[in-house]
Amino acid sequence: MNSIKAVFWDFGGVITTSPFDSFNLYEEKHGLEKDFIRRVNSTNPDSNAWAKLERNQIDLSEFNDLFLNESTNLGYPIQGVDVIGLLQGQIRPEMVQALEAIKGNLIQACLTNNIVSPETQLSDQNVSIAGKNEEIMSLFDFVIASSEQNVRKP
The missing domain is CATH 1.10.150 (DNA polymerase; domain 1)
Known part of the structure; x- marks a missing residue:
């Protein structure tokens, strides 16, 4: 087990x-x-x-x-x-493959520094949760965002 x-x-x-x-x-x-x-x-x-x-x-x-x-x-x-403006990161395909490989076998939670402004939402590395990123975020069972919890991510 x-x-x-x-x-x-x-x-x-x-x-x-x-x-x-x-x-x-x-x-x-x-x-x-x-x-x-x-x-x-x-x-x-x-x-x-x-x-x-x-x-x-x-x-x-x-x-x-x-x-x-x-x-x-x-x-x-x-x-x-x-x-x-420097926070933009590139998606690492091998990490997405790892997420996909364990989906359904283990609970997956995403911890993110999530910066919110009235005009836009900037999550970690200025990645908006749209398109491909929305697909990636759907692989998580939980998303815990610092700005929503009003705490810093450890």
């Missing part, structure tokens, strides 16, 4: 490619130190702009201003909207 009953999947960076690659390309292009954006996001991790956006406590406009202030204080001014 299989003791494993469920699989919890992270969407961005697992089902899709990592945003960290995009962050590093942006940093290189703009002459910033490597992993600077990650450092901004990890400074005051429970109260910074990123944490507040994940918990749906601020909108994208507020995020833009707060992130700009935080990044400036750490040495390089970056607009928050520029960072949001």
Whole structure:
């Protein structure tokens, strides 16, 4: 008997490619130190702009201003909207195949940082749940989104 009953999947960076690659390309292009954006996001991790956006406590406009202030204080001014634009990830076909292979055998839950604004919904890596992504999301038994739960994804 299989003791494993469920699989919890992270969407961005697992089902899709990592945003960290995009962050590093942006940093290189703009002459910033490597992993600077990650450092901004990890400074005051429970109260910074990123944490507040994940918990749906601020909108994208507020995020833009707060992130700009935080990044400036750490040495390089970056607009928050520029960072949001870097979140787009590419679907990893091999991960979709893994989802499909275990569908029906185990409970599958997707944990996602889900950023909501009045104009648009940006889930992990700026992937809208439409078309192919809707098909992928249908493979999960549960989707747990940070903005809907008002918590950060662990």
